[in-house]
Amino acid sequence: MIREIPYNENWMFTKNNEPAYAHERMKEGQFVSLPHTWNAEDGCSSDYYRGSCWYQNLLTVSPEDLTKQIYLEIGAAGNVGKIYVNGCLAEESRCGYAMFRANLTPYLKAGGNLISIMVDNTYDNEVLPLLADFTFYGGLYREVKLLMMEDLHFDVMDNGRDGVYFTQKKIGDRVFEWAVQGQVINELSPTTGNVRLLLRDHDGNVVSDSTSELEFEGVTPFELRGEIVDPILWHGVERPYLYTATITISAAGRIRDSRQIEIGFRTIEITTEQGLLLNGSPLKLNGVCRHQDFAGVGNAVTKSHMEQDIALIREVGANSIRLAHYQHDDYFYSLCDRHGLLVWAEIPFISVPSSKDPENQNAVEQLEKLVKQAFNHTSIYCWGVQNEITIAVETEYTHKTINKLVDLVNEWDPGRYTAQANINGVEDNSIINSYTDVVGYNLYYGWYYGDVQDLQKRFDSFHAANPDIPLILSEYGVDTNPKFHSYVPKVKDYTEEYQLMFHHNAIKAIHERPFVIGGYVWNMFDFGSANRKEGGETGRNLKGLVTFDRLTKKDAFYLYKAYWSKEPFVHLAGRRFVNRHQAQNDIMVLTNLQDVRVYVNNAFIARIQSDEAVKIVKNVLLSEGDNLVRVEGVDGRGSVCMDEMVLHRVYEPDESYIHVVEDQSKNVVNWFEKFDLSETEAVPLKDGYYSTFDTIEDLYSNEAAKAVFLKYFGHVTGNPFFEVTMNVMSIEKMAQLEFYKIVPELLIAMNKELNVIQKVEAETSDVQQ
Structure with a gap:
């Protein structure tokens, strides 16, 4: 049977990129627990550390352990990771957000084994993402574990996770078909056995059972199928019902490997008439996006x-x-x-x-x-x-x-x-x-x-x-x-x-x-x-x-x-807008309740009865000093929901509430006004000559074309976005981005200067002719 052993403690970490650490113990470093990133503190700084760092641990292996197949599972390494075992490269990942595994068995010996992992989050043009509006944190930032497996096991090195793939689909009014497939790896001599799936409901009752007898030799694909009548459907937040599928490999009378997978039965159809249909019912997607950092x-x-x-x-x-x-x-x-x-x-x-x-x-x-x-x-x-x-x-x-x-x-x-x-x-x-x-x-x-x-x-x-x-x-x-x-x-x-x-x-x-x-x-x-x-x-x-x-x-x-929640509540908006310099203020209530009452300094002000999520009491007079505002709402069961806030009546605007914007008028906003853009008639562009449609990198390959670019855009060349995109970005593409504030007349002016500069390949072609 598979054993999963957490392997998150006692890792030695260093930012010192010493290649010898692949096979030598670190001379210096700090002990860390995983998950770990070296950008926990500086990840919100433009000069956050990006480089190659090292993690090391000592894995003690007994002679009995060496009879197993041992894998190291890395939850993720941002953005490139290399696993060395006793100095040998065992595995590499260039997918900084995916799990990857290394088969340690060929490199292990009885006793202590040096596990070294190099992780690198520097820019690499062939490793995505290249540019994005989020920090590219480095580190072993998800959990790590050891997998101890027998010689007969599911395939754990197919770039997947479970080694088994479960699908379900509706095939009748009340019937769903399920299927599971994958591969069995046999590290020893051929043997017979079976792969079995048991599907259980919440109460542990078996609702479907299927077995396939197989001859296991090397890599053995398998597939099991079955049906379930009237399953309890997974119906989103209203009823997220999950069954448990247990898939096992057995041989010689005992289980050699197993997986447990939570699975739901459901149908999804997306249309333009009714939107998304979950189990046949329209469901508007009330969604949020999430980044993983904290x-x-x-x-x-x-x-x-x-x-x-x-x-x-x-x-x-x-x-x-x-x-x-x-x-x-x-x-x-x-x-x-x-x-x-x-x-x-x-x-x-x-x-x-x-x-x-x-x-x-x-x-x-x-x-x-x-x-x-x-x-x-x-x-x-x-x-x-x-x-x-x-x-x-x-x-x-x-x-x-x-x-x-x-x-x-x-x-x-x-x-x-x-x-x-x-x-x-x-x-x-x-x-x-x-x-x-x-x-x-x-x-x-x-x-x-x-x-x-x-x-x-x-x-x-x-x-x-x-x-x-x-x-x-x-x-x-x-x-x-x-x-x-x-x-x-x-x-x-x-x-x-x-x-x-x-x-x-x-x-x-x-x-x-x-x-x-x-x-x-x-x-x-x-x-x-x-x-x-x-x-x-x-x-x-x-x-x-x-x-x-x-x-x-x-x-x-x-x-x-x-708008979205069914949990009864009331909320007074503007609670952080404490210091109010106007005598009359609108009180905004955000709620999913139909009936609310508003009080100021314990005096009843208004009752609002409506289905609107935003309820406003207009022109409420605040007294000098503190004012206690309270809202009460009654739900369908008669329970009262309440919220309070304190507003302070002042006579001058609180300047801390105002975001002060740096004056950019002298450099960025109208930067193009220093150029003569009066000639607005475009000229036909000639092939073999530079234009605003060439990439910045191409323009930089010719000193004259580069000079034209720098004449107009020298002020943006230090921007990180520019530096990363210059090999694919053209001036025409820049013009589509609000950031650069490019007017059409500027493109015309630049083309008049660029389109007289001949490209090297065009000159070579003329000579050959």
Whole structure:
């Protein structure tokens, strides 16, 4: 039988990258427990440490242990990991968010064995992600374990997790068919035996039983099938019922290996008329996105952290999660199974493809591990193959890679949907939108561009162009620092009040359109993003409904709870906007109760009876000094829900509530005004000469073309985004990004200067002619 042994303690760690540590004991270092990241403290700093670091442990093996097959399982190593056993390279991973294993057996000896693991989170153009709005933490940041197995066992080295793959589908009105397949590895001489599956319900009753007699020799594929009549269906958050499948290998009268898998029976259909149908019932996806990191520990989160996250997601009333932008810890997928949360799972094929590997083989590797390792999780309904991958460049290779990833998903797991998340700049009629079953758009109207109401217009224009393509709002949100407040919220003031307004508009836009399957709030929690400096904070993305430390629920959290949750509650918004310099104030109540009463200083002010989640008492007069505001609501059973806050009447605005923006007018906002852009008539572009359509890297290959670029864009060359994308980014692509603030006249002016500079290959061609 398999034994799983935790292997998380007494690891020696050092940032000193000494290759000799592959076979020599460390001369210096510190003891750490896993999970561990070396960026727990500096992960919110633009100069966070990225490099090669080493972990070491001593594994004592008895002669009896050497009769077993011993594997080391690494939960994840960010972003590259190499396992050495007594100086020999046993395994390597270039998928920084996936589990990987090493077969230690060939390298072990009786007694002490040196286990050395090199982990590296430096930039590598062939290891994804290359560029993203989150910190690339380094370390062995998930749990590690030893697997002690017999010579007859399930395949644990097929890039999967369980070595068995369970599927289910409805084949009749009351009947579901299940199937399980995989491979058995026999390390010794051929033998006969069987693979058996027992399916049990919550009470332990066997509801299905199937056995296959096999001859085990080398690698032996197997497949079992069965049926179950009238199963209790896994029905999301309302009823996340899971059966337990026990799959065993037996030979010579005893069990040699076994797996236990929690599995649910359910059907999912996605339509443009009714949205997503779960077991035939329409279900609007009330979703949130989640990054895996946590204040103080980075991405080295424990099961306790994950359980805390699930509790908050359940409290807000979400029924779905987009686990962005990479494979998450397997335990978190299990929590989603058990709590009924539908999951969009995805790989970090994000922002920028590899320029060194046009085939993007690393995307294929990460997709294979995601699909195979998370295959048995009932909660997953779709596999995401790309996120904003056209943000910097769009070439035939990008399209080929997306299609290749979709084809692979359909080969590995034809029972689930494929999905993608596009940047807003992807046109409604783009061919990219035909590649996946579901199309998501990350739309930030009212924050990075446009007005909040433009969201509704974009929904309608997309549906008009693609009436048969299911649409999901895959990201939307605004950065919010809960210490900032305003009576008149506006774009980029980072106030809780603007976040409320923004999200209220989005909730209505999604709800009013059946063809919008649902949406995913960006983000459930603030998260580490090392290169950010925004909203009064450094190194964090502040779009969360909850702060990075999970201690503060922003008012928008309760807005969603009012719309999504069935748990009765009342919440007074604006409780952190304590010092009020206006005498008359609107009191906003966020609640899922129909009947509420509002009191100020124990005096009854108003009763509101409505089904609206947002209830407002207008122009409430505050007295000088402290004012106690109380709201009471009565649920359907007569129980009273209550909330209180104190507002302080002052006579001058509290300046600490105002985000002070640095004056950028003299360098960035109108940087192009120093150039003569009066000649606005475009010229025909000649082949064989440089233009704004060439990549920055190509322009840099010619000194004259580089000089033209630096003349106009020298002020952005120190930007991390620019440095990572210059080998794939063109000036035309830069013009599509709000960050660079490029006007059309600038492109014309640059082309007039670039298109007279001949490319080297063109000159060579002329000579040959």
